[in-house]
Amino acid sequence: xxxxxxxxxxxxxxxxxxxxxxxxxxxxxxxxxxxxxxxxxxxxxxxxxxxxxxxxxxxxxxxxxxxxxxxxxxxxxxxxxxxxxxxxxxxxxxxxxxxxxxxxxxxxxxxxxxxxxxxxxxxxxxxxxxxxxxxxxxxxxxxxxxxxxxxxxxxxxxxxxxxxxxxxxxxxxxxxxxxx
Amino acid sequence: xxxxxxxxxxxxxxxxxxxxxxxxxxxxxxxxxxxxxxxxxxxxxxxxxxxxxxxxxxxxxxxxxxxxxxxxxxxxxxxxxxxxxxxxxxxxxxxxxxxxxxxxxxxxxxxxxxxxxxxxxxxxxxxxxxxxxxxxxxxxxxxxxxxxxxxxxxxxxxxxxxxxxxxxxxxxxxxxxxxx
DNA sequence: CGCTTCTTTCACAAACTTGTGAAGTTAAGG
DNA sequence: CCTTAACTTCACAAGTTTGTGAAAGAAGCG
Numbered sequence: 001x002x003x004x005x006x007x008x009x010x011x012x013x014x015x016x017x018x019x020x021x022x023x024x025x026x027x028x029x030x031x032x033x034x035x036x037x038x039x040x041x042x043x044x045x046x047x048x049x050x051x052x053x054x055x056x057x058x059x060x061x062x063x064x065x066x067x068x069x070x071x072x073x074x075x076x077x078x079x080x081x082x083x084x085x086x087x088x089x090x091x092x093x094x095x096x097x098x099x100x101x102x103x104x105x106x107x108x109x110x111x112x113x114x115x116x117x118x119x120x121x122x123x124x125x126x127x128x129x130x131x132x133x134x135x136x137x138x139x140x141x142x143x144x145x146x147x148x149x150x151x152x153x154x155x156x157x158x159x160x161x162x163x164x165x166x167x168x169x170x171x172x173x174x175x176x177x178x179x180x
Numbered sequence: 181x182x183x184x185x186x187x188x189x190x191x192x193x194x195x196x197x198x199x200x201x202x203x204x205x206x207x208x209x210x211x212x213x214x215x216x217x218x219x220x221x222x223x224x225x226x227x228x229x230x231x232x233x234x235x236x237x238x239x240x241x242x243x244x245x246x247x248x249x250x251x252x253x254x255x256x257x258x259x260x261x262x263x264x265x266x267x268x269x270x271x272x273x274x275x276x277x278x279x280x281x282x283x284x285x286x287x288x289x290x291x292x293x294x295x296x297x298x299x300x301x302x303x304x305x306x307x308x309x310x311x312x313x314x315x316x317x318x319x320x321x322x323x324x325x326x327x328x329x330x331x332x333x334x335x336x337x338x339x340x341x342x343x344x345x346x347x348x349x350x351x352x353x354x355x356x357x358x359x360x
Numbered sequence: 361c362g363c364t365t366c367t368t369t370c371a372c373a374a375a376c377t378t379g380t381g382a383a384g385t386t387a388a389g390g
Numbered sequence: 391c392c393t394t395a396a397c398t399t400c401a402c403a404a405g406t407t408t409g410t411g412a413a414a415g416a417a418g419c420g
Contacts, residue, residue, distance in 0.1 A: 044224025134212040
């Protein structure tokens with residue numbers, strides 16, 4: 001990826017923008033969405049969920065309807081549906097029904113998704129389980145068994161550390177951004 | 181000379197098995213390898229690299245040659261080659277040339293790979309970069325911009341925390357397992 | 361109630377991944 | 391030097407994954 005500084009905007013633009021715009025410069029938003037989504041994809045998130053998620057992140061309200069998502073990402077309702085199902089399953093978004101409309105609204109929990117992402121509780125638990133089995137069946141006193149046991153200990157350590165870390169984060173966040 | 185690896189054994193364990201096993205019960209090893217690999221796959225690691233990595237983890241010496249890997253996993257040399265290239269790129273294994281032979285030896289750095297896995301330095305750095313761009317182009321004072329800024333702050337926080345955490349881990353590890 | 365609007369499900373085609381055999385490359389050992 | 395063992399690269403076939411259009415399924419609103 002080369003340096004293609006195609007800025008659609010000049011410094012003044014941000015100031016000029018006023019309440020009239022439903023979302024700021026769709027160009028810029030889309031650029032961010034695609035770039036951030038690409039990074040998520042590299043980290044192992046399936047593509048469409050990554051794009052949907054990035055779009056939600058970049059929305060002012062932090063919520064979008066299925067229709068809005070389809071429109072912004074230029075994909076079919078079916079694709080949105082699938083992506084949202086995935087994201088809900090891994091707790092990166094939640095769905096809310098808007099009372100008085102059959103529209104569904106998807107929301108990124110600004111302050112929860114990255115906690116989920118970082119800790120990956122379920123994933124780590126399964127690793128630990130597999131490692132424990134390995135230690136048992138290879139024998140805790142064999143060189144390989146010892147290696148597995150150490151790895152297991154590491155993940156257990158991380159588990160507890162992350163809990164503490166998130167506590168510190170919430171404190172720091174308050175300090176930086178004020179109370180939620 | 182292929183079979184001189186994997187032999188630093190304990191008396192008790194050796195008694196239960198027949199003395200001449202090149203690796204402990206290949207059945208059990210293979211079962212662990214496939215199960216652990218499956219978990220890695222679920223976490224986003226490509227299949228063959230995951231299997232190769234698990235096989236190395238479960239080897240007593242912590243190293244295997246390309247030929248040994250191919251044999252244990254029942255795959256072609258080409259597959260091993262590709263998998264190893266991937267793993268080396270993400271620093272989960274390193275390759276060493278055995279002097280006096282054209283065999284290459286792949287090693288899992290018992291105490292480094294999970295550090296790499298956990299911190300995912302490069303990945304997080306790229307996320308931060310994408311987020312910074314996003315804050316800039318959406319405007320730091322817009323709601324969406326603020327959300328991105330907070331996410332960015334979180335990752336920066338995690339960066340520094342993880343460094344400290346790994347220091348604590350090394351201490352704990354020594355305490356649990358003695359010096360490296 | 362039934363119309364209308366929105367969402368989900370399903371079968372399938374296109375696009376991408378993976379692993380293979382075979383040919384190519386490198387370097388040890390005669 | 392030439393042979394040969396060991397690994398790598400390449401083109402391609404098999405197998406997945408993805409996203410779509412079409413049709414069916416909810417749910418407000420008249």
